[in-house]
Amino acid sequence: MSGLLVRAAYVACGLALATCSASAQIDPSGPWRTWRTEHFRIHAQAQLSEAALEAAREAERAYTLLAGELRAPRGVIDLVVADNVDLANGIANIVPSNRLTVYVAPPISSRTLTYYDGWLRMVIIHELTHIFHLDRADGVWSVLRGVFGRVPGLFPNAYQPSWVAEGLATYYESRFTAAGRVRGAFHRQLLAAAARGDDWPSDADATVVSPKWPAGIRPYAWGTEFFVQQSQLHGDSVVPRFVDGTSRQLWPIAISGPMRRAGGEGVAQGWYRLHRRALTDGAAGDSDQVVLDRGLRSEPHPRISPDGRVLAYVRNDGRRSPEVVVRSLASRAVVARHRVNGAPEIDWVEDVLYVAQPEFTSPFDIVSDLYRWQPGGAWERVTRGARLTQPFAGPGVAAAAVDLGTRARGVLVLGDTGLTELDLPSADAWGRMVISPDGAWVGAARHLDGRWDIVAWPAGAPERMRRVSDDGALDEDPAWSPDGEMLLFTSERSGFPQIYAYGLRDGRVVRLTSEATGAREPAITREGTLVYATVLADGFAVVQSQVEGTAAVDRPMPPPAPFQPAADIPVEMGTYQPWAALRPHFWMPLIHHEGKSGTFVGASTGGEDPIGRTRYLVAAAGAFTPFRGEAVVAVEHTRWKRASLDVGAAVRWDHVTEFRTEDTVVTLGERERRAGLGLNLRWRRWRSALFTRVSGELEQTDYFNDDAGGVPVISSPTFLTAALAARAEYASRPALAISRENGLVLDGVVRQRWAIADPGWSHELRGGISGFVAVPLPGFAHWVLAGRVVAGRTGGPTPDFFEIGGESGDAFEFVPGYFLGTGRRTFPLRGYPRTGGFTRAFVAIGELRIPLALLGRGLWKLPLVLDRLSLSVFGEVGGGWNEGESPSLTAYRDVGIEAVFDLGLGYDFPLRTRIGSAVALGGVPGTDRGDLRFYLAFGSSF
Template sequence: MSWSRFTSVGLYLLLFLAPVGSPAGAQLPPDVRWWSYETEHFRVHYHEGLEPLARRAGDRAETAYALLSEAFVDPPGGRIDLVVSDNVDFANGYATPLPTNRIVVFAHPPVDEPSLSFFDDWLQLVITHELTHIFHLDHARGVWRPLRRVFGRTAFFFPQVYSPGWTVEGLAVFYESQLTRAGRIRGTHFEMMLRTAVLQDAFFSIDRATGARASWPGGHTRYIYGSLFMAHLADRHDTDRVAAFVREVGGQILPYRLNTAARRAFGVTFTRAWGEWEESLRERYGGLADSLRAAGLTEPEVLTREGELALHPRFAPDGERIAFVSRTGREEPSTRVIHPDGRQQVLAPRSTLGPVSWYGGADALLTAQLEFRDRYRILSDLHRITTDRGTELLTRGARIQEPDLHPDGRRAAAIASAAGTNIPVIVELETGRIRPLAQPSLDTHWAAPRFSPAGDRIAVARWETGGFFNVVVLDSVGTLLHELTRDRAVNTSPAWSPDGRYLLFSSDRTGITNLYAHDLDSGELLQVTNVLTGAFQPDVSPDGRWIAFSYYWGDGYHIARIPYDPVSWRAAPPVRAAVEAPGAAVV
């Protein structure tokens, strides 16, 4: 889903061969049996085991096609190839107009990816996003059409691909949110990053909006700034002006002239509109910050010096050390431990940033990481990390993620991939036996399981069609015992108090992600933190003294802690109306 603005034709031609958003190494597997069927506007291709998902994908694609044809620009000619594959254990998709219009969607649902967690239907969201790329990048008017008829689908004659990345991705995120009841503009993650940048005087100018790897938020920049700027323009000048801008670019002989196209479509240049947008954001978020400060802000103790990504803190059984996963942007991703004196120890490099779980009484951790199983598959397996001997692979091709150890250390609750969805499972670590706790369903996904202190219950986040992402409690065989929340906020990452009375979790119910606690004795829902930025992934120390969590700041995520003090928690506010009763248009 990423693109760059090219400043030379030669470099452009070299790089254009890479599709928009194509993840490195994620080639489609040629060693399985593939099937195809046609709809009115698509040829849908899928491999064995994915027919139910592929049939649903074709339906969602036709819905997106009809909506984009009405709200955006004219659709491209001919059928579009839509490929559905389940050869990787991460969520993504990509699109390319060359040599023909093609979309690839990976089946893994993004319930483990915070920025993508607000969706009513993952297929609808990702297909709408990628199909927007096809409509956009294929669109051309004026001299470009006869040139394309004469010379064919040559990269030179696609004027939209000269646009900067924030325009390309901004449009796709805008329409994914405009044409569904969810999406990243309606969600809270992008706004959190923008709000924090504004309040900490780190807001990017328009010339930095495509982003750079060295400057947080790195590759997310073009998505965040591009989409929210498009939403601002649509709010100020009407939604149909967004499509008018694309038509203007598609007809320009010199497609780089974005300010000219913007002036014709919106009545103002992008440069000027960007400045007006920044002023409006400073006024809006300044007022929000004042109101939150008046209510009393949580001031955590930040334990890490470097930001970018410091995630999934887990207290050791001794309560003194905290393990977490880290990517600083200057070193390879790793599993780390914070010691009582503040020293950080790097235990082992890692490929992905999933949670870790301590073995009781041993200086070892259980985690899951992505591995190349062969040239065509990137799958998640369990690993054991020790403080002195590195990493040991425990499974091979098991497709297991987010493990949490039982107190006896012999088994783990985890999430297993399942042909376009996933299920909670119990993994017997000595034998490798996997016992499902639920039946696979395309309408239900799971994330972040945690055993209770007694090991007789499992808290887990459950997503259901309609955007209901809530925390539930299961018994050891998968029977539903409690449903802590039932709303369209993103409620996830549960953690137990040491006595088993409270379940803490993160929720964006107010529009800002904070920590909450559910009292299992009384049924009361309590707000634990009140931050300006975001608080995620709580964990409570075994002695009941501290809550560690991932805390968002201007340079990314840090590990922070606050005292564990239930007396100071207050009644949780209701879920914001925009989530519970979403409208048909972005506001």
């Protein structure tokens, strides 16, 4: 599609479509079905019919509850139920229409989401709250929506920082369930750790744009606690009244005023109150701990080897790619490490580590599989597409893992003959499972009746199961003592999570830790050294302490009422029904001036179906003096995992000037007509990707003398073009990185053009290579040495000429249809203006990218976040020449420097802004040696 959209003004509606499709990871292949209820269309693949019906019931329950507090959105809402990603998540979109996506795999490995009663219940309430909140528009916003439809800029509540939207959604997920993150301790742990560490963020800092710890969790934690506090102090009605107020105000980013008018207090006062409470929460508790590692961005999962000599954990500090680290407990030195994907689960099987980590198996599917690693030795993949997590082993069980393919209700054992099911007690889901050192007992975290508890049973006899815990607290992380006499686990029964020990002989439960900000994931040595994870101001930490006797016994929390499924409702099932969501839901006015060619006025629209299978853009505009028309139609269809088709046509006008003589200048109107078809092929893995496009296109250009009333003067032949484009990438991008690291990007284009009914033709061959090497110098991220070389040639009687010079970057759409920035340039040279007319071109670039500061701070009261600041020092050489001339590879030479600002525009929209200057070292026509050029660009240079 991208080769057909030749007029940027006509793809403004792509902003609305990108908001939907870019965020959801839905596999559009295979047979899909639609279930219809009163307020929802539920879409799912045929094999997910049970989950789709459950989602339908929970969605109607959530709708009824939310409609009692917030004004319900108009129209039917699309709900997609997917199971192609082994990550617990949900997504809400309000453009081009109201739609939700939920993934059915439960969050058994997610610390932030573990406290749920029913996974689909909680995630649907959370995401549906976004629809109720963000869809709302009153006053002048309602009038504008009535005229233009669902244009992205006409949702007043979407202008607010993300902590408002996520705080409201998390507040209601707990208000309308028996669990939710409000009742869990993790958010309060984060606030307490920030207060203790004197790293308390302002309300403008609580956005998703910055990777500064706790990164994307920050708006959830601080936003939730803000709204919970307001409802506790001023009553539950303050929250819906706040939404009523923000939905009509003309200055949509204001929060304190609507909150006060709703009966609450301003943000500054509420934020101060949160800070004081967090200081109190973090003041209790103390331990004589030794910090082994800290500043970790994901759960470390510390595991002591069976021989008690080494400790393995996941180390993700944001500077390096995540890795499994093995550390000697005696010397505390790192003895082995291996890079991993995402946030994996690990466990020892004798002296081998089993790792469950996610991996792309297609551009849409992310599957968790098992890998085996001998520290310091071989790394081996054990399963493919098995959907396994939480590995464990013990005497009698070589290796086993929880089966996400059954929504974590089953456990599979790896054997010589393949995977077999393990006999288990009943459960809605299983978490971490451990086998005692002598193989006699199994301990596990079990989700049943809407809560997590610890259970244990004799190996091979699940019918003799014991309830180690049976209360309303979140109980998880079982681990055996080396002698098998105690089953350690984590419980939030005292407020923050602490580590407890259950005596297998006497059934007594005692507390072993009193960490001020909580303790999780215990592991214990034969000598009584306890290793566990805690939360500090800069991230997760792995600590160790000596167990000195036992602490006092905490009384368990009373268990909540058993989880009750949502009531049955009338549901109609049929074939996949995309049309109601696919139709246009908005239109955008377009206007652009093309000199004497005319001022064009028109409109654009577009649409996308709920699963992202089909999307389209349509635009049309006209000028009246002289009378001329423009149009764009483009459609992309993705029915397969690795391929998509696109087709489109466009007519656009431009104006050019032609110098007939030194004194005679003629203005020509240029009309370009194109139509084409493309096939896109994609391949994806965690750090690598391959994209190939095969396309064909028809194009024809006419010229009109606009100085003489638009008289036709030139009609070029109609050209048929065939092209092959490809791009391959392998690189890492740690969370704090300022650039790709340790990788290569290869790209190339082969293009042949023939004139129909004319002897004209042309060809083009172009290719480039980019490389990135991380340099471990001081800074919040690695320094990066980056380079790019690109060369091209074109020829034939009617060639398309190359341009060299200028800066390369992204075109930033600051309002729909209007862009800042030059866009991507094939042959950039930042010290020189653009120059064209070459059939040969070459550019080589070297850059040193230097991290300066990780800020993650809002700027005063502006809807702007200054996230990261970095510097780029570069040098470039290149040249352009024509066939038959001597190659001029270094005629253009420049050096320069850029200040790079990673910003959060409107709080949460990431925008990389580069302000640079470059000096020309070689003189060429139009530029003298020593000329200094300044520029503003967006995005990375390459």
